Amino acid sequence: MIDFLEKWSFFGGSVLLILIGLYGVITRKNLIKIFIGLSLMDTGINVLLVSLGYVEGGIAPIITSTINNNSYNFVDPIPQALVLTSIVIGVAVLALGLGVIIKIYEKYNTLDISEIRGLRW
Amino acid sequence: MTLLYSLLILLMLISGIAALIFDKLVNSIISAGMVSLIAAFLFYFLRAPDVAMAEAAIGTGLSTAIFIITLYKTEGRGN
Amino acid sequence: MNFRKILALITIILLGIFILQAFLIIPEKGEIALNNFGKADIENRTAQLYIDKSVNSTNEQVIYKESKDKxxxxxxxxxxxxxxxxxxxxxxxxxxxxxxxxxxxxxxxxxxxxxxxxxxxxxxxxxxxxxxxxxxxxxxxxxxxxxxxxxxxxxxxxxxxxxxxxxxxxxxxxxxxxxxxxxxxxxxxxxxxxxxxxxxxxxxxxxxxxxxxxxxxxxxxxxxxxxxxxxxxxxxxxxxxxxxxxxxxxxxx
Incomplete structure (x- = not known):
């Protein structure tokens, strides 16, 4: 049981979070909830990417006074650098989308996508 | 340790589901912030302190604030 | 359970099976395995060059407060x-x-x-x-x-x-x-x-x-x-x- 959890909890958890976010995006009718679903998908993808670079018993890739040379067992720094930029882009794009939501509310006076012409399906 | 982070992942999934099924939008925004906070802990366990700091400052702080500002501007309408 | 929810469930189950089978593939030689958590092969990844700071030069040890001009x-x-x-x-x-x-x-x-x-x-x-x-x-x-x-x-x-x-x-x-x-x-x-x-x-x-x-x-x-x-x-x-x-x-x- 512990072995199974150790091997699959990060991969399974992050994939399940992506699927939960997708389910929310498809089924919810409120525009703000749709964007909450999108941000859940974003978090899930980030956790999945970082966990692909994990090494058992590894340490954070920073050279300090106790970890004083590069023969230690570091985890992979490249996914961390990519996820770092991805988080910042995520919040900027989220703000752009929420600005569009504010404008939609000013025009239609509602956030329910079944009442907005052009978003109904 | 394995049990601890398995429980954290379970809590993250529960908060994610709760964020989608709450009726009031404020509750679901706070739940989404909780998902980000737990993700920051998970990044710390994965030995990624840089990413953990970014997720805690941006995902938990700024995105929640942006959502709540939007909610205020749209007067909390919707289901 | 209306039509939209059933469609969403079918979609995420199909996508979940698709992602899961990518994790279950047993890698052949030279391919990257996705199914072994915690066993990333840093030695054979580009990351090792960045850790050694030896993308353009030869591999030397990097020592805290001693190595110069890396x-x-x-x-x-x-x-x-x-x-x-x-x-x-x-x-x-x-x-x-x-x-x-x-x-x-x-x-x-x-x-x-x-x-x-x-x-x-x-x-x-x-x-x-x-x-x-x-x-x-x-x-x-x-x-x-x-x-x-x-x-x-x-x-x-x-x-x-x-x-x-x-x-x-x-x-x-x-x-x-x-x-x-x-x-x-x-x-x-x-x-x-x-x-x-x-x-x-x-x-x-x-x-x-x-x-x-x-x-x-x-x-x-x-x-x-x-x-x-x-x-x-x-x-x-x-x-x-x-x-x-x-x-x-x-x-x-």
Whole structure:
């Protein structure tokens, strides 16, 4: 049981979070909830990417006074650098989308996508 | 340790589901912030302190604030 | 259970099976395995070159406070990837951030220049006076995180977000407080132009864009890493100003 959890909890958890976010995006009718679903998908993808670079018993890739040379067992720094930029882009794009939501509310006076012409399906 | 982070992942999934099924939008925004906070802990366990700091400052702080500002501007309408 | 929910369930179950079978593939020789958590093969990945700081030179040991004149002198390896080895990616990322902030301003542009009419009906005493104490401390913490980004965890994105949070609190605390958008624009443009011109000077001096043309110094000193801390400070200013701008635009919409 512990072995199974150790091997699959990060991969399974992050994939399940992506699927939960997708389910929310498809089924919810409120525009703000749709964007909450999108941000859940974003978090899930980030956790999945970082966990692909994990090494058992590894340490954070920073050279300090106790970890004083590069023969230690570091985890992979490249996914961390990519996820770092991805988080910042995520919040900027989220703000752009929420600005569009504010404008939609000013025009239609509602956030329910079944009442907005052009978003109904 | 394995049990601890398995429980954290379970809590993250529960908060994610709760964020989608709450009726009031404020509750679901706070739940989404909780998902980000737990993700920051998970990044710390994965030995990624840089990413953990970014997720805690941006995902938990700024995105929640942006959502709540939007909610205020749209007067909390919707289901 | 209406039609939409059934369709959504079928979609996510199919997608879940699709992702899961990618994890269950047993790799052949030379392929990357996705199914063994915690056993990433760093030795055979590009990451090992970045950790050894030996992309263009031979492999030597990197020792704390002793090694001199390595390719990228920063002790935090994530920083040396973000601001030196893959700085072109970061330039693209900052461009996306700039475009998102500009697009938000264009969408929410309002001729009347409505005042910030956010949540508070009247100024709250605790919020107002607490933020007076907290604001300089937050700015200090953000600047520390940016400046020490090449030695310890942290860096421009985290520090920029902390500074933007300080301005968010300031905007919440009083109705009269207004940011001068011209100063924000000047800081943003200066930071962006200096980032690109550091890259262009590298092209002129060493022959490729964003090369490290300064002495990299002894590893783990404050003044080390060549152009890495300078680039990180410019990115930090840019991120802080753009996130502040986004919050300001949303509040005044």
């Amino acid at each position: 390719e990228s002198g920063s002790a935090n390896i994530v920083t040396s990837i973000v601001a030196n080895y893959r700085a072109l990616d970061t330039l693209g990322e900052v461009t996306v951030l700039f475009l998102a902030a500009t697009g938000l301003s264009a969408i929410l542009y309002n001729k009347k220049h409505a005042k910030s009419n956010f949540i508070l009906k009247e100024d709250s005493f605790i919020l107002k006076n607490g933020i007076k104490i907290l604001f300089p401390l937050l700015i200090l913490a953000g600047s520390y995180i940016i400046i020490y980004g090449h030695l310890s965890p942290g860096g421009s994105f985290q520090g920029g977000a902390v500074i933007a949070t300080a301005f968010l609190l300031k905007l919440l605390s009083s109705k009269e407080y207004e940011l001068d958008e011209n100063i924000l624009k000047i800081i943003e443009v200066t930071a962006g132009v200096s980032f690109v011109s550091i890259g262009l000077y590298g092209l002129y001096a060493e022959g490729s864009f964003l090369t490290n043309f300064l002495e990299t110094g002894t590893i783990a000193n404050l003044f080390s890493g060549g152009i890495v801390p300078i680039i990180y400070i410019t990115i930090g200013l840019k991120v802080a100003v753009e996130l502040t701008n986004i919050i300001n635009d949303l509040m005044k919409a």
